[in-house]
Amino acid sequence: MAPVYQEQLNQLLQALQGGEAEALDGIYFLIGGRMLALVLRQSKYRGSASLENVLARLNGLESYLAQDEYKQEFKQIVSLAEESGLYDVLSDQEDMPVA
Numbered sequence: 001m002a003p004v005y006q007e008q009l010n011q012l013l014q015a016l017q018g019g020e021a022e023a024l025d026g027i028y029f030l031i032g033g034r035m036l037a038l039v040l041r042q043s044k045y046r047g048s049a050s051l052e053n054v055l056a057r058l059n060g061l062e063s064y065l066a067q068d069e070y071k072q073e074f075k076q077i078v079s080l081a082e083e084s085g086l087y088d089v090l091s092d093q094e095d096m097p098v099a
Contacts, residue, residue: 025064051082
């Protein structure tokens with residue numbers, strides 16, 4: 001198992017065992033990342049996921065994001081994608097084909 005996935009699994013296990021709030025923040029961050037992937041792909045499984053929803057989730061994790069520059073950069077990328085308006089225009093289209 002790749003080290004990144006092992007760290008995510010450890011965070012999930014901590015949260016499920018009544019662990020720290022930071023472990024739950026890690027899970028919420030991962031959910032935000034998955035939501036972003038569904039939106040960018042215009043997946044039929046995205047449900048109500050939107051860039052606005054992803055940003056709202058990330059805004060609730062400010063102290064968690066402050067601990068890692070890569071997580072902060074992820075939030076900036078989501079903000080830029082939302083500001084572009086590109087994914088709002090494409091949201092009514094079918095799933096993008098997989099290459």
